[in-house]
Amino acid sequence: MPEVIETQQLTKTYEGGYFARQDVHALKSLDLAIHRGEIFGYLGPNGSGKTTTIKMILGLIFPTSGTIRVMGREDIASADVRRKIGYVPEGAYYPDFLRGEEVLRFYGQLYGLGGKDLEKRIDKVIDIVGLGHARKRLVRGYSKGMRQRVGLGQALLSDPDVLILDEPTTGLDPLARKEIRDILASLRDGGKTLMISSHELLEVELISNRVAILYQGQLRTCGTIDELLTDRDTTIEASGLTPEALEKMKQAGISAEDVVNGRGLLRVPKTMSLYEAMDACRQAGLAIGSVAPRRETLEELFVRIVGTARREELASATA
Ligand SMILES: Nc1ncnc2c1ncn2[C@@H]1O[C@H](COP(=O)(O)OP(=O)(O)OP(=O)(O)O)[C@@H](O)[C@H]1O
Ligand SMILES: [Mg+2]
Structure with missing residues (x-):
């Protein structure tokens, strides 16, 4: 057809x-x-x-x-x-x-x-x-x-x-x-x-x-x-992020962002299974709010593609 x-x-x-x-x-x-x-x-x-x-x-x-x-x-x-x-x-x-x-x-x-x-x-x-x-x-x-x-x-x-x-x-x-x-x-x-x-x-x-x-x-x-849209790290919203808990997460290979009053966003690397990540959270005594698979948004893709095109254009104009 x-x-x-x-x-x-x-x-x-x-x-x-x-x-x-x-x-x-x-x-x-x-x-x-x-x-x-x-x-x-x-x-x-x-x-x-x-x-x-x-x-x-x-x-x-x-x-x-x-x-x-x-x-x-x-x-x-x-x-x-x-x-x-x-x-x-x-x-x-x-x-x-x-x-x-x-x-x-x-x-x-x-x-x-x-x-x-x-x-x-x-x-x-x-x-x-x-x-x-x-x-x-x-x-x-x-x-x-x-x-x-x-x-x-x-x-x-x-x-x-x-x-x-x-x-x-x-x-x-x-x-x-x-x-x-x-x-x-x-x-x-x-x-x-x-x-x-x-x-x-x-x-x-x-x-x-x-x-x-x-x-x-x-x-x-x-x-x-x-x-x-490319896949990225999964993120977990967690609370109970004390300095000790943060250290435990770091040792497990999970980084934390935007931590305020013990609440923050954990970034699980693509290589780690969600099960392992949850296990690490439990061992560190964290409470979990939500889990989000982190896929690129269309807006991010657009900015990436158009940004690259603009840079290429500038480079060829100045070459
Ligand atoms: N009738 C026309 N005569 C001369 N140039 C034109 C004419 N119509 C469009 N253009 C030019 O052609 C290019 C593409 O325009 P077009 O309207 O197709 O873009 P667009 O992607 O629809 O933009 P927008 O998102 O602003 O609607 C622009 O540089 C525009 O100025
Ligand atoms: Mg148009």
């Missing part, structure tokens, strides 16, 4: 005009493959080329070179391929003199839907995005979270197989973010494929199956969350 979205050597150069004198190499030879039924997190600092990639996949701008396939097809601008992709743009504006359901009707008509089919689809979409209580209210009075739901609803009208979301949770409060995250995860569980570009790394870590990190138009890393 073909990949849902596949790019090969995809390159985009914005040519410098009168005001922008220099060409901008927004994307350089990008090879990307998005698998069916996954949430793919597309990450990178500002200006790294995420929106440029998305606009090319949608056929809104044209590649300078390279190819894009959507479900194996290269004619991505054709109406039936476009209908398979729903798009929620970054910070979308919806006419705020309309009611929520009117916005959806307007977009549905643009998609060529109408009559009873459209009304049924609007009901279905409103149900999916949870806007039932506010469908008859003017968009003017909507919160950012509700506007985002309208955007999501608009993208779902044609029941697309693929959803592309540019910054879906930016500016939302934690509860609204969780609600949007839950909707996205259930769409994935229902069989849709999602590509999400975002700077909210915790959000992306919580729902993505795979992520890619872009820097200055180049792909720096791509893989599943499990492949990319």
Whole structure:
């Protein structure tokens, strides 16, 4: 089965005009493959080329070179391929003199839907995005979270197989973010494929199956969350860390950090089993609060990858 979205050597150069004198190499030879039924997190600092990639996949701008396939097809601008992709743009504006359901009707008509089919689809979409209580209210009075739901609803009208979301949770409060995250995860569980570009790394870590990190138009890393986030030492939150207990832990090969009033964090080296570590704690008379396997966070990975890329860039500029 073909990949849902596949790019090969995809390159985009914005040519410098009168005001922008220099060409901008927004994307350089990008090879990307998005698998069916996954949430793919597309990450990178500002200006790294995420929106440029998305606009090319949608056929809104044209590649300078390279190819894009959507479900194996290269004619991505054709109406039936476009209908398979729903798009929620970054910070979308919806006419705020309309009611929520009117916005959806307007977009549905643009998609060529109408009559009873459209009304049924609007009901279905409103149900999916949870806007039932506010469908008859003017968009003017909507919160950012509700506007985002309208955007999501608009993208779902044609029941697309693929959803592309540019910054879906930016500016939302934690509860609204969780609600949007839950909707996205259930769409994935229902069989849709999602590509999400975002700077909210915790959000992306919580729902993505795979992520890619872009820097200055180049792909720096791509893989599943499990492949990319490296394991580190397990930590144990413990109390009863007297100077004698600390000495015993040190002898056992376990270091302690942030010790205040006898409470602190023990760092268990990867080579030691949890059983051994607990045994050492018991012998030192410690009380254990919690045990956390210490995996790198997506934010740490991002800082590591982008930091390395920046250093390489500086080194090659000064060489
Ligand atoms: N229409 C355009 N003309 C010229 N340059 C452009 C145009 N659109 C984008 N760029 C440039 O291309 C590069 C990539 O921009 P893009 O918007 O794809 O980045 P992004 O990763 O989406 O950034 P952000 O996280 O800020 O949304 C940037 O240097 C940007 O200034
Ligand atoms: Mg962008």
